[in-house]
Amino acid sequence: MLKGGKVGLRARHEDDIPILQTELYDDVVNHSRSDVRPWRPVTPGSKDSRLIVDDKEERHVPFSVVELDGGTLVGTAVLWNIDNHNRSAHIGLGLLPSSRGQGYGTDVVAVLCHYGFVVRGLHRLQIETLSDNAAMLRSAERNGFVREGVLRSSAWVMGEFLDEVLLGLLVQDWKPDTRG
Numbered sequence: 001m002l003k004g005g006k007v008g009l010r011a012r013h014e015d016d017i018p019i020l021q022t023e024l025y026d027d028v029v030n031h032s033r034s035d036v037r038p039w040r041p042v043t044p045g046s047k048d049s050r051l052i053v054d055d056k057e058e059r060h061v062p063f064s065v066v067e068l069d070g071g072t073l074v075g076t077a078v079l080w081n082i083d084n085h086n087r088s089a090h091i092g093l094g095l096l097p098s099s100r101g102q103g104y105g106t107d108v109v110a111v112l113c114h115y116g117f118v119v120r121g122l123h124r125l126q127i128e129t130l131s132d133n134a135a136m137l138r139s140a141e142r143n144g145f146v147r148e149g150v151l152r153s154s155a156w157v158m159g160e161f162l163d164e165v166l167l168g169l170l171v172q173d174w175k176p177d178t179r180g
Helices: 014-025 028-034 104-119 134-142
Strands: 007-010 060-067 073-083 088-095 124-130 146-157 160-170
Touching: 007 104, 014 028, 014 073, 028 088, 060 104, 073 104, 088 104, 104 124, 104 134, 124 134, 124 146, 134 160
Parallel strands: 088 124
Antiparallel strands: 007 060, 060 073, 073 088, 124 160, 146 160
16 A cells, blocks of 8 residues: 555555445546546446456556545545656546545645656656646645646536646656645
């Protein structure tokens, strides 16, 4: 397990999937705001769930996020589109509704930075988030990410195009103690 100040990132357990399915995936609005793929209903227990981990997939590393105190599942985190040649990857996370607003997002980003830069030896991490996602923007910037641009009308969300903000962090600019 990778540990931050408040949360741990661990392998996805089979009993995490029904909770994540109900709390995150089945929330059509939340899913539509956090995934580039369109929402579609998935039968509970289906082997087609996007939450099931393929341990052989090298470019996509998903985690379950748990509280360090007690081990309660609080969400998901992922390092995706890992490019070993250019030494870059993207960061994503999703917190259960009951776990939002408690500083977990900032801690998750910090732990993903540690994983990307220290464990994987990456040079650059990137985040794309909707321009109105203040919590993710705060979490990223508290960890040293810099706004690099706006992707205008790049995300189709619930019947309208929304802007996305592109944030980047280079290993030489990363300060592990910026968590807050």
